[in-house]
Amino acid sequence: MNTKNTYNFFEELDNLDIDEQGRERFPNRNPKKLPKSEQSFLQKQDDSSASFKFTYKAARFEEWWLLDSLGDFYEHQWISDVLRRVKGGKEASVYQCLAGSAIPAGGLVAAKVYRPRMLRNLKNDSAYREGRTDLNEDGQSLFKDADVHAMQKRSSYGEELRHTSWIAHEFTTLQTLHAVGADVPAAYAMQKNAILMGYIGDELTSAPALNEVSLAHSEAKILFERVLHNIKLFLDANRIHGDLSAYNILYWDGNITLIDFPQVVNPSGNRNAFKVFERDVIRVCDYFIKQGLKADGRKLAADLWQAHGHKVHQEVDVRLLDAEDPQDRALWKKQKSGR
Ligand SMILES: Nc1ncnc2c1ncn2[C@@H]1O[C@H](COP(=O)(O)OP(=O)(O)OP(=O)(O)O)[C@@H](O)[C@H]1O
Ligand SMILES: [Mg+2]
Incomplete structure (x- = not known):
């Protein structure tokens, strides 16, 4: 199957739901009636699975x-094995x-x-993409006219x-944030559809997110400062x-790890940057306020923003x-009327 068909096929696989017991529900399609190209693709996958067998019992x-x-x-x-699914x-x-x-540690x-649904669900990714270049699977900027054109045209290759x-x-x-000492997982490798990074948790349990955790007042204070320290490192x-x-903040052994960065925004080259930044800071404050701390998200966001030499665009x-x-x-009406 060519790339386009493979991609379309995996688009369709998006309809596949896997329930807690690992049972597959594939509502729109009868896998027994797949066209020839897809059957041979799946056959190839069956052949390659002979060399890569993993412990995780995937459907x-x-x-x-x-x-x-x-x-x-x-x-x-x-990797030498896939052990289990942490989150589906x-x-x-x-x-x-x-x-x-390849990972000595x-x-x-x-x-x-x-x-692929990840892309479809983005309300409008151009608001995030503004001010950042598009990258290929080697993390290099896309510079070929044909590629840029395909993305603009929204062809399936694009x-x-x-x-x-x-x-x-x-x-x-x-990679960048880990190198400057931020609390993010180390990044090891990427493929066109996956990234490999440091795992937070132990064999049996992966780290819960902060929203699943209640903190003692003293610990909340320390962790709030730590999140702000990270936000500043990000801005730097x-x-x-x-x-x-x-x-999107994991908690393990008293430490935090910030995750989930595909929508990362450039503070200088994006007109929406301050609003996006402010929303991040307010959401973090909301959590810590629930943990008993006092914080003014709007003021904090504006102060941090200006301290980093940016102007507050409303x-x-x-x-x-x-x-x-x-x-x-x-x-929108307020903005249009210029008030
Ligand atoms: N490095 C990691 N170590 C341990 N668990 C992780 C790691 N990265 C992600 N997870 C777990 O996987 C979940 C989903 O990861 P992430 O937030 O990056 O993806 P997502 O795009 O938000 O997915 P979803 O749409 O399911 O929220 C996290 O909430 C966390 O439970
Ligand atoms: Mg997430």
């Missing part, structure tokens, strides 16, 4: 999806894997495998490039998380607004 379609997404990690010895999300699933010989690593670019942004951001490195909240890009949301509509 049939999920296994193919994993072989396609993680096969290169296995071949290049970044709508947009990405995370698997606990055993490090291969060994131990456990986390593979985040994306579903959509695949866009999908990979989001993943590459997550990967290169983890020209990054805004873009989807920061207690859901105008929101209309593409970020939701026409169905009364608050967004009111904001």
